[in-house]
Amino acid sequence: MALNYTVLGNEIFIPNTPDFDVKQTLECGQVFRFKPTLFGYEVYSLNHKAQIICQKEGTKLICDNAKYFVNYFDLDKDYATIKQELSKNSILEDAISFGEGIRILKQDPIETIISFLISQNNNIPRIKKIIESICETYGEKCDGYFAFPTLNELSKIPKQFFTEIKCGYRDEYLFSSIQKLCNGFDLKLINSMTSNEANKYLTELKGVGNKVADCILLYGFYKTDVFPTDTWIRKVYLDFYPNSNKTAIQVRNEFVNMFGNLSGYAQQYLFYSKREKNN
DNA sequence: AACCAGGGAAGAT
């Protein structure tokens, strides 16, 4: 059954349902540009903003473009059926009931590439700080926030800036990949590729390896037959298969074989559950 | 002090 929401002007209202939870959706590691407020959250995507107000009867989104955020929060997708299908696998039972309100956000490809270039071998609070700093300095000033810079704006950032805001060795990755995105690298090709082909293509960007490529494909291109495998997912794997010495790529391929087109969803439930519980 | 964080590049085998 699909989500039952209503749109009134620039407001979206989602009545209480197990298939939508803002906290779970924002804090499951897929997005970095949001902050908690008194009554909920504020979320930023490109040059859009949504105020999210958690009420007794449901969740209200006050935004600049309701259509944009209906798509962003994937509100027209039937997650109940996805969860029902995935729950047949005992590995997922607990994780799904723990994060049953997760939605996979439909983010912008460039914003996703830059964000997950920064994410590698890094922790979430610092990732957020670095992205915010880039927006503040090079993004368009909007009403109470800064937009994510356009590709053209990104192309004007000197490598020195990435160094100064403590990107560490990722400064070169960001600088080099932005140049490439401006010059010859064609993201439109990805839509006509299989996920494996697209993964390989994305690794032509410096700093993008197998894992970051999977994140880009899942969050930026909505390809769900991928399974980003990071340190947390490897811990999950060890929970079910103790003293396994499989590499990240082996774990990744095993999960993709297990979950097929629903791999991306499965990954989110497992990641969120493991990271929140941290045991 | 040593280890970890949503890993990946480069060089050695």
Place this chain on the structure above:
DNA sequence: ATCTTCCATGGT
């Protein structure tokens, strides 16, 4: 092709 080492930074 697979295995090591090193890579900045900040927190524990």
